[in-house]
Amino acid sequence: MNACAQCAARARAICQSLSPLELDDLNRLGRRHTIRAGQTLQWQGADSMLVGNVIEGVLKLSVADPGGREQTLGMVFPGDFIGRPFGARSDHSIVALSEAKVCTFPRAAFDDFALSHPKLEHQLLRRTLGDLDRTRQWMQLLGRKSATERVAGLLLAIATRAAAPDEEAGAPVRFRLPCGRQELADILGLTIETVSRQFTKLREIGAIEIPDRRTVVVVDRAVLEDCAAVFEPS
Amino acid sequence: MNACAQCAARARAICQSLSPLELDDLNRLGRRHTIRAGQTLQWQGADSMLVGNVIEGVLKLSVADPGGREQTLGMVFPGDFIGRPFGARSDHSIVALSEAKVCTFPRAAFDDFALSHPKLEHQLLRRTLGDLDRTRQWMQLLGRKSATERVAGLLLAIATRAAAPDEEAGAPVRFRLPCGRQELADILGLTIETVSRQFTKLREIGAIEIPDRRTVVVVDRAVLEDCAAVFEPS
DNA sequence: CGCTGCTTTGATTCGTATCAATAGCAGTGG
DNA sequence: CCACTGCTATTGATACGAATCAAAGCAGCG
Numbered sequence: 358m359n360a361c362a363q364c365a366a367r368a369r370a371i372c373q374s375l376s377p378l379e380l381d382d383l384n385r386l387g388r389r390h391t392i393r394a395g396q397t398l399q400w401q402g403a404d405s406m407l408v409g410n411v412i413e414g415v416l417k418l419s420v421a422d423p424g425g426r427e428q429t430l431g432m433v434f435p436g437d438f439i440g441r442p443f444g445a446r447s448d449h450s451i452v453a454l455s456e457a458k459v460c461t462f463p464r465a466a467f468d469d470f471a472l473s474h475p476k477l478e479h480q481l482l483r484r485t486l487g488d489l490d491r492t493r494q495w496m497q498l499l500g501r502k503s504a505t506e507r508v509a510g511l512l513l514a515i516a517t518r519a520a521a522p523d524e525e526a527g528a529p530v531r532f533r534l535p536c537g538r539q540e541l542a543d544i545l546g547l548t549i550e551t552v553s554r555q556f557t558k559l560r561e562i563g564a565i566e567i568p569d570r571r572t573v574v575v576v577d578r579a580v581l582e583d584c585a586a587v588f589e590p591s
Numbered sequence: 592m593n594a595c596a597q598c599a600a601r602a603r604a605i606c607q608s609l610s611p612l613e614l615d616d617l618n619r620l621g622r623r624h625t626i627r628a629g630q631t632l633q634w635q636g637a638d639s640m641l642v643g644n645v646i647e648g649v650l651k652l653s654v655a656d657p658g659g660r661e662q663t664l665g666m667v668f669p670g671d672f673i674g675r676p677f678g679a680r681s682d683h684s685i686v687a688l689s690e691a692k693v694c695t696f697p698r699a700a701f702d703d704f705a706l707s708h709p710k711l712e713h714q715l716l717r718r719t720l721g722d723l724d725r726t727r728q729w730m731q732l733l734g735r736k737s738a739t740e741r742v743a744g745l746l747l748a749i750a751t752r753a754a755a756p757d758e759e760a761g762a763p764v765r766f767r768l769p770c771g772r773q774e775l776a777d778i779l780g781l782t783i784e785t786v787s788r789q790f791t792k793l794r795e796i797g798a799i800e801i802p803d804r805r806t807v808v809v810v811d812r813a814v815l816e817d818c819a820a821v822f823e824p825s
Numbered sequence: 826c827g828c829t830g831c832t833t834t835g836a837t838t839c840g841t842a843t844c845a846a847t848a849g850c851a852g853t854g855g
Numbered sequence: 856c857c858a859c860t861g862c863t864a865t866t867g868a869t870a871c872g873a874a875t876c877a878a879a880g881c882a883g884c885g
Contacts, residue, residue, distance in 0.1 A: 420731050423820055428734040430727045441724070443717055449727065475709035482716040483677055489723050490675070492730065493664045493683065497654045499733040500662040500780030504841065538864060546734030548842060553865055570850090570864065586657055738873065772832065785873055787833055804832070804882090 359384045364460070369436025370410040371480035379474060386466045391458050392416075398451040398459065399440070405447035407461045408440030414457025415535060419543065420449045428499075429544040431492060438484055442468055454536055499546045502586070507545040508555040509584035512565065516575045529566075530575045537570075559584065593618045598694070603670025604644040605714035613708060620700045625692050626650075632685040632693065633674070639681035641695045642674030648691025649769055653777065654683045663778040665726060672718055676702055688770055733780045736820070741779040742789040743818035746799065750809045763800075764809045771804075793818065 361367060361380050372380060387409070392398060399405065401420055416433040430449055433439055441447050442464060462470075471478050498507055519532035534541070542549045559565045564581040566574040575581055595601060595614050606614060621643070626632055633639065635654055645667050652664040664683055667673055675681050676698060696704075705712050732741055753766035768775070776783045793799045798815040800808040809815060 418727070420727075422731070422735060426735040428731045430730055441720065443720060445720075445724065448724070472713065475712065478709065478712055478716055479706065482712055482719060485716060485719045485723060486675065486677060486679075489719060489726060490679065490682070492723060492726050493652070493654075496664055496726065496730050496733060497656070497662045499730060501656060501660040549864080550843080550866085551841060554841095557865075782874060783832080784834085784875080788873090791833075 360389060364412060365458075366410055366412045366436045366460075370412075371438055371477055371484060372410065374476040374480040375474065379477075383462075383470055383477075386462045386470060387460050388462075389458060389460050392453040392456065394453055394455050394457075396453050398453065399447060401448060401450040403447070405441045405445070406464050408438070408442050408464050408467050409459050409461035411435050411437050411439060412458040412460055415454045416457055416459075417452050417454055417540075417544075418449045419452060427543050428546060429540070431488070431495070432544075437488075438481060440464065442471060442481070444468070454540065504545075504547055504551050504555050505558065505584050506586050507547060508541075508552060509559065509564070509581050510587065511541065511545060512559075512573060512575065513578075513581055513585050513587070516573075516578070516581075530578075532573060534571050534573060594623060598646060599692075600644055600646045600670045600694075604646075605672060605711055605718060606644065608710040608714040609708065613711075617696075617704055617711075620696045620704060621694050622696075623692060623694050625690065626687040628687055628689050628691075630687050632687065633681060635682060635684040637681070639675045639679065640698050642672070642676050642698050642701050643693050643695035645669050645671050645673060646692040646694055649688045650691055650693075651686050651688055651774075651778075652683045653686060661777050662780060663774070665722070665729070666778070671722075672715060674698065676705060676715070678702070688774065738779075738781055738785050738789050739792065739818050740820050741781060742775075742786060743793065743798070743815050744821065745775065745779060746793075746807060746809065747812075747815055747819050747821070750807075750812070750815075764812070766807060768805050768807060 359381055361372060361384050364370075364372075367373065372383065375383060389412070392414070398416065399407065411433050413435055416439065418430040418433065419427055420430060421427045432454075433451070439451055439459070440461075444464075471481065498510060502510065515532060515534070516530045519530060538549045538552050542552045545552065556565075556567060559581070560567055562580060562584075564575070564577050564584060566576055568574065593615055595606060595618050598604075598606075601607065606617065609617060623646070626648070632650065633641065647669055650667040650673070652667065653661055654664060655661045666688075667685070673685055673693070674695075678698075705715065732744060736744065749766060749768070750764045753764060772783045772786050776786045779786065790799075790801060793815070794801055796814060796818075798809070798811050798818060800810055802808065
């Protein structure tokens with residue numbers, strides 16, 4: 358009876374491809390950690406010696422340049438894979454946004470294991486392709502979108518994820534933000550002041566309500582979509 | 592004797608992992624095309640039915656939003672893989688920047704083949720991980736860098752790739768730009784006018800020379816690096 | 826020569842960053 | 856319960872950088 362059996366991320370992580378026996382082998386290589394909110398799992402520029410799965414919590418990938426400007430490159434959720442297998446150094450930090458549980462492996466050992474388990478590599482490939490798609494979407498936002506479009510777009514993305522599937526289309530969606538304004542700014546490539554102003558603006562035009570700093574209610578989704586200027590295939 | 596044997600990209604593409612026999616099987620699925628400069632291989636929003644390798648030439652991945660703003664998401668060179676295996680629709684266009692040769696496969700057929708050839712999937716995984724790294728680097732540029740930093744950074748990247756390995760460190764590097772100003776602007780998330788002004792500025796401060804529109808000489812690499820504000824691990 | 830397309834330069838506008846002050850809120854201890 | 860502290864968010868004034876609008880320069884080519 359190993360730790361994987363009761364792992365919360367089991368069904369979503371790349372491990373889903375393994376038989377109980379194989380899982381047992383992999384498990385022997387791994388270690389589970391708990392990380393406090395704000396703690397850095399891996400520093401930008403350091404050699405990437407660990408890879409692994411997120412079991413619980415939310416982390417971010419980020420880079421800071423010499424001027425201190427910080428940019429979030431992606432968010433990592435339970436079931437997602439972190440780290441860089443197959444021998445490159447990582448050029449970004451991995452930081453926990455909330456308290457998080459991760460399951461890590463020494464990179465070299467994981468590489469060997471993956472090489473001899475094609476099903477695992479296949480899952481990892483699918484996941485990486487998905488990561489790439491999402492990263493590219495994000496990229497468009499950073500390259501060409503205005504502050505309003507960025508904030509509206511992010512709220513829509515969260516709202517879509519948060520909406521109960523049985524919800525009627527026009528109904529107000531309510532959700533808690535996963536992080537504070539500074540984090541949002543780093544994600545969107547803006548400053549905290551600009552993010553704050555956009556929130557106020559979206560409230561004033563009746564797209565959203567902000568009952569408290571961490572909660573948002575999408576009152577008029579159509580207006581919000583207009584602001585986001587999303588590409589809708591016809 | 593199949594077409595792969597004399598393929599220029601053979602050594603660099605994911606096919607390098609296959610035995611002659613396997614290569615033959617894969618070859619039977621594929622078709623070679625020549626694409627004119629400016630032609631679109633795949634439209635943003637359309638179902639992605641083709642995947643393949645670039646044999647020759649340069650292509651770009653790009654998105655356009657409803658307002659007509661265009662953003663380049665990445666460049667594709669010989670040996671690179673294009674398209675989205677394993678069933679997702681592509682949300683970007685693939686456009687040839689120069690005349691190009693590609694070797695394409697119907698997506699479904701390629702998926703099947705890959706599933707039964709772990710070595711191929713391994714190569715594809717490595718390549719995708721590399722793509723992801725490069726995309727994330729790009730992302731930082733779009734999120735937080737000034738116009739000068741973007742242009743200087745791009746020139747440095749090209750210069751580094753173009754420099755002969757035996758070149759002495761301080762010597763001027765000379766290269767041709769792979770595309771015109773508008774393309775550069777789309778890559779950097781700027782307008783053509785801004786790109787042009789930055790070229791002029793870099794010339795005035797003595798970082799580069801511009802003997803003609805398509806050629807650049809890096810006169811003072813140190814100055815250029817200052818402008819790019821790159822993160823140099825100490 | 827006069828076209829056409831691409832690039833550079835100039836004048837102006839607009840949007841976001843920056844700087845600075847204030848406001849809201851949670852926790853602490855009197 | 857209230858003052859005090861520290862932190863995060865909002866709001867305001869201003870500066871700066873890039874977009875936009877407009878015009879002129881330059882090359883290739885019929």
